[in-house]
Every structure is written in C-alpha cells, then in structure tokens.
Amino acid sequence: xxxxxxxxxxxxxxxxxxxxxxxxxxxxxxxxxxxxxxxxxxxxxxxxxxxxxxxxxxxxxxxxxxxxxxxxxxxxxxxxxxxxxxxxxxxxxxxxxxxxxxxxxxxxxxxxxxxxxxxxxxxxxxxxxxxxxxxxxxxxxxxxxxxxxxxxxxxxxxxxxxxxxxxxxxxxxxxxxxxxxxxxxxxxxxxxxxxxxxxxxxxxxxxxxxxxxxxxxxxxxxxxxxxxxxxxxxxxxxxxxxxxxxxxxxxxxxxxxxxxxxxxxxxxxxxxxxxxxxxxxxxxxxxxxxxxxxxxxxxxxxxxxxxxxxxxxxxxxxxxxxxxxxxxxxxxxxxxxxxxxxxxxxxxxxxxxxxxxxxxxxxxxxxxxxxxxxxxxxxxxxxxxxxxxxxxxxxxxxxxxxxxxxxxxxxxxxxxxxxxxxxxxxxxxxxxxxxxxxxxxxxxx
Numbered sequence: 140x141x142x143x144x145x146x147x148x149x150x151x152x153x154x155x156x157x158x159x160x161x162x163x164x165x166x167x168x169x170x171x172x173x174x175x176x177x178x179x180x181x182x183x184x185x186x187x188x189x190x191x192x193x194x195x196x197x198x199x200x201x202x203x204x205x206x207x208x209x210x211x212x213x214x215x216x217x218x219x220x221x222x223x224x225x226x227x228x229x230x231x232x233x234x235x236x237x238x239x240x241x242x243x244x245x246x247x248x249x250x251x252x253x254x255x256x257x258x259x260x261x262x263x264x265x266x267x268x269x270x271x272x273x274x275x276x277x278x279x280x281x282x283x284x285x286x287x288x289x290x291x292x293x294x295x296x297x298x299x300x301x302x303x304x305x306x307x308x309x310x311x312x313x314x315x316x317x318x319x320x321x322x323x324x325x326x327x328x329x330x331x332x333x334x335x336x337x338x339x340x341x342x343x344x345x346x347x348x349x350x351x352x353x354x355x356x357x358x359x360x361x362x363x364x365x366x367x368x369x370x371x372x373x374x375x376x377x378x379x380x381x382x383x384x385x386x387x388x389x390x391x392x393x394x395x396x397x398x399x400x401x402x403x404x405x406x407x408x409x410x411x412x413x414x415x416x417x418x419x420x421x422x423x424x425x426x427x428x429x430x431x432x433x434x435x436x437x438x439x440x441x442x443x444x445x446x447x448x449x450x451x452x453x454x455x456x457x458x459x460x461x462x463x464x465x466x467x468x469x470x471x472x473x474x475x476x477x478x479x480x481x482x483x484x485x486x487x488x489x490x491x492x493x494x495x496x497x498x499x500x501x502x503x504x505x506x507x508x509x510x511x512x513x514x515x516x517x518x519x520x521x522x523x524x525x526x527x528x529x530x531x532x533x534x535x536x537x538x539x540x541x542x543x544x545x546x547x548x549x550x551x552x553x554x555x556x557x558x559x560x561x562x563x564x565x566x567x568x569x570x571x572x573x574x575x576x577x578x579x580x581x582x583x584x
Contacts (some may be wrong), residue, residue, distance in 0.1 A: 140178035143171055145559050147518060148185050149192035153492055154510050158191060165516040168558035173512060186520050190553060193492065194510050195227025195259075195517025199284075199499035200373065200397065200445035201470060203229075203261075206252045207237025212450045212537050218258040219568045220448075220471040220535035225552040227259050227517035228577070229470075230503045233266035233287050234298040235449075241266040241298075243277045250576055257574030258562055262503060267309040267320060268299045275312050282578040284503040285319035285371070290355050291327040294420075294465060300327075307362045314368035319504070321371040324355035325421055336461030338413040343460035347422050352377040360387045360394065369393040371502055374447045376402045376421040378431030385440055395502055397443040398432055400476040401467050405542060415456045415463035417542045419447070437490060443498035444491070446473045450538055468541045471534050475548040478523065482549055488523055505577070516559035525551040535568065 145165035152161035154173060162183070164172040177183060186192055198221065204211040221229050231249065233240035240246050240263060249263060265283035267275060275286060288309055289300035301309060306322075313320045329351035336342045356372055360383060363370050372384070375398045387394045401419060406426045410417045417423060435441045449466025457463050469476065474495060481491055496508030507515065531544035555563035562570040 140176070141166060142178045142180050145516065145556065146177055146181050146183045147192060148183050149190070150186070150188070152192040152510055153194065153489065156489065156493070158489060161192065161510065163192065163510060163518065165559040168516055170510065170512055170514050170516050173510065187522070189522050189524055190520045191488070191523060192510070193225065193519040193521050194496050194508050194514070195519055195555065195557070196225045196474060196495045197228045197500040197503070197505065197508050198226045198445050198470065198473065199230040199443065199503045200447045201229045201231055202235055202449040202466070203231045204235050206248055208235050210452055210537070211235065214253050214256040214261070215571070216535060216537040217448070217470060218256065218261065218574055219571055222258045222555055222562050222568050223535050223552060223566070224471040225474050225519040225521060225555060226470070227555065227557050228262065228500070228505065228507055229259060230262045230264055230284055233264050234293060235295050237297060239266050239268070239298045240264065240283065241268050241271045243281050246278060246281050246283065250578060253576055255572050257576070258568060258571045259557060259574045260577055261574060262505065262577035264321065266298060267301065269301065269305055270299065272305060272308050272312065276316060279316045279318050284505070285321055286313055287321045287323070289323040290358070291323065291325045291330060293323070303358060306358065307366060310362050310366040310368035310370065314366050319369040319371055321373055322359050323374070324359060324372050325351040326354035326358070329354055332461060334461055335459050338458050338460065340407060340410040340412070340414070340417065340460060343418065344407055344422050344424070346461070347420060349377040349379050349424065352421055353380045353383065356380050356383050360392065363387070363392050363394065372396040374399050374421060375441070376424055378428045378435070381431065381435050381440055388440070395442040396440070397445050397499070397502065398436070398441050399445060399447045400469055400473045401542065402432055403429065403436070403444070404476045404480040413458035414542070415458060415460055416540050417467070418460055418463050418465050419449070419467045420465040433484065436494065437486070441494065443502050444473070444477055444494040445499050446470045450536060450540065452538055453540055456540055468536050468538065469543065471536060472529065472541070472543050472548065474521070474552070475550040476543060478550045479548045516556060518556040519552060520554040522551045522553055524549065527551060
C-alpha cells in the first residue's frame with residue numbers, strides 16, 4: 140500500500156450530507172480514501188472529541204479590491220481572513236478594484252497582483268458593464284466563472300450599471316457563451332434619497348425598499364425566459380421576493396439565489412444610530428423578514444450563503460447612512476455568524492453545510508466542497524460548541540470595522556488544510572502564500 144501524505148481520523152466527518160466516522164487519507168493533495176486500512180508507517184491525526192471534519196468552505200462573493208484599492212482590503216489580508224474562517228476557495232468580484240475586471244488585460248492585472256500573496260485558492264468573476272457588452276467572450280475564454288451586472292448604480296464610477304435593454308443583451312450573450320450572469324438586483328426607479336440621510340437606520344432602510352428587489356428580480360426572470368440564459372441573484376435580502384424565485388425554479392428556469400450571514404443574523408430594529416458598519420445594499424431588514432429567509436434556507440429555495448465581504452477604510456464609514464460606504468466586512472466570521480443564529484433557532488449544523496460548500500461552488504461552476512475520493516484535500520477541523528467574543532482588531536481583515544465586533548459567536552475554526560497541507564493551526568494562519576490562482580495558463584497574444 141502507498142503511504143498517504145496525511146491521514147485525519149474523525150468521529151464526525153461531513154460526508155454525503157451527513158456526519159459519520161471517517162478516516163480521510165490524502166495523497167498528492169487529493170483525498171485518496173475515506174475509509175479502509177491505512178498503510179504501515181502513516182501517521183494518523185485524530186480530531187479532538189469536540190471537533191467535526193468539514194470540507195473547505197467556498198465563498199463565491201468576495202470583494203478583494205486589489206489592485207487599485209488595496210488599502211480597503213487586498214489578496215494577502217483577504218485570503219488570510221478566508222483561511223481563518225475555514226474558506227479554502229473564494230471567488231473575487233470584478234469591482235471595487237481599479238481597473239475592474241471587465242477586460243482580459245484587467246484580469247491579467249488581477250493575476251499579477253496575487254503573486255506570493257494567496258493563502259487560499261482564488262477564482263474570478265468578470266464584469267458585464269455597458270462598455271463591454273458584445274465583447275465578453277475573451278474574458279470567458281480567459282477563465283472567469285461568469286459575469287456580474289448591476290441594475291442600479293454600483294457605488295463606483297468605473298463600474299456602470301445596465302438598463303433593461305442592456306440586461307437582456309448581457310443575458311443573451313452569456314447564454315451563447317454557456318456562462319452565467321450574476322445580478323445585483325435592485326430597481327433604481329424604486330430607490331429614494333441621494334445624498335445625506337442622517338444617523339437613523341430607519342431612514343436608510345426606507346430609501347431602499349423591498350419592492351426594489353422584487354421589481355428587479357422580476358425583470359431578470361422575464362429576460363431569462365426570452366434568452367434562455369442562466370442567472371444568479373446576489374445577496375437577496377427581501378423575503379417578499381422568494382415566491383418569484385420559487386415560481387421561476389418550478390418553471391424550470393436556471394435561476395439560483397444567495398443570501399448572506401448579515402441578513403440571517405442581524406436585524407434592522409437592532410441597528411444603533413450612526414452605526415454605519417451595518418450598512419449594506421440591499422439593506423438588513425426586520426426580524427419577520429429574517430424568519431422567512433431562514434425558511435427559504437431550509438426548504439432549498441436559497442442555494443448559497445456567502446459573505447458579500449465588501450470592506451472599506453474607516454473614513455468611508457462615517458456616521459451618515461446616506462454618505463457612508465455600503466458594505467459589510469465579514470469574510471472571516473461567516474460560518475460562525477450563521478451557525479450561531481442557526482443554533483439559536485434549533486437548526487442542525489448539517490442543514491447549513493451545503494449552502495457554504497457545494498452551493499456556492501455550483502454557482503461558480505467549481506467542483507468543490509465535498510469530502511469524497513478524488514476531491515482536492517481542502518479540510519476544516521471545526522469546533523461547533525466553542526464560543527468566543529469577537530475582537531475586530533484581532534481579525535485578519537485589513538481594516539478593523541465590522542458589525543460583529545463584541546458579539547459572542549459559536550463555532551471555532553481550529554485547523555485548515557489546503558491541498559492536504561496545513562494553513563491554519565490552533566486557529567492561527569501558519570502558512571500564508573500557498574494558495575493557487577484558479578485560471579487556465581493561456582498564452583496572451
């Protein structure tokens with residue numbers, strides 16, 4: 140028998156949708172066996188009694204912001220934060236980097252910016268903006284996982300949004316390519332207020348009403364019918380849109396939808412005045428809305444739970460909800476945030492795991508998120524019952540700004556293996572710089 144490079148024995152490993160005992164053997168960076176005898180000479184690492192073994196998480200919605208706005212985040216800090224949170228693969232959004240990933244040249248700049256910085260594996264979304272419609276094929280061929288579009292202003296001038304005709308054109312183009320359009324779905328006609336709103340969260344919430352999501356999602360679904368395209372709704376916050384999603388799926392349309400930890404764990408009525416670390420677009424809504432989102436998580440309507448990590452510097456998070464940057468920093472904490480709320484609701488951990496592993500992987504067209512023979516050996520030792528108080532200054536994020544600062548969360552990531560090698564040990568990142576770029580090596584003309 141071949142001596143494996145790594146053997147991890149767990150009384151509870153998440154395999155085929157359930158926890159069971161497993162002996163995970165790793166050879167050349169891939170899982171070579173889950174059970175059976177172990178060759179003589181192989182050392183066996185036993186997980187602690189309070190740990191479970193998970194596949195590495197996948198986060199398909201992360202704004203890394205490099206190059207151009209690396210002072211907001213960056214590949215080094217973002218991928219360290221991902222690793223510390225059990226995420227072994229992330230997919231970088233095409234904004235808010237400068238330039239945005241709307242051309243092959245910009246994608247090449249992304250690849251160059253990753254050099255010697257990645258602690259986890261990184262793939263990329265391209266952008267669909269008014270200026271590059273009709274020219275998405277080169278980016279697709281270069282390896283982006285799909286194309287992001289905004290239906291309302293994005294918040295940065297260099298990434299324009301699509302009107303109704305341009306949305307349809309983008310969907311028709313991605314259908315031809317066999318790709319996917321991932322959509323920030325708010326209708327600008329329903330948004331109110333431009334500029335200062337003050338320190339009251341209720342005023343910001345009223346400026347981005349739930350109906351804006353419903354109208355935008357309805358437009359996407361109608362255009363999907365006409366074009367045959369695959370589409371994905373980003374960061375759903377409005378539970379009132381779920382019936383539209385359910386009907387589209389029942390019709391057989393290739394629509395998927397994600398939500399985020401902040402929509403599942405934070406509530407509008409709890410947001411303090413001037414606490415713009417809670418601001419995101421679409422906004423955090425009320426407790427009743429949150430209950431319906433959880434129902435959609437459990438009944439399979441929602442396909443993925445992802446961070447939408449969109450950090451900024453402190454000066455952009457001022458006290459005015461209209462003028463502050465709209466984005467939440469939560470990449471490192473996503474699993475613990477969702478699990479803490481799920482546990483409070485009496486929801487089992489295994490009910491969440493597909494939505495943070497295979498769910499986002501499928502959205503991005505990646506074959507990841509499983510403990511199975513032949514899969515990359517991305518493994519996480521997770522202690523579900525360990526509690527901790529979040530200190531934002533101790534996180535790996537570049538800027539210490541988060542709505543979770545001071546929160547007591549359940550669940551601790553203790554050890555993470557990437558391609559069979561440890562990158563997190565004792566909860567600390569120990570092997571930065573070992574991640575890979577998930578792009579084909581192609582010659583550039």
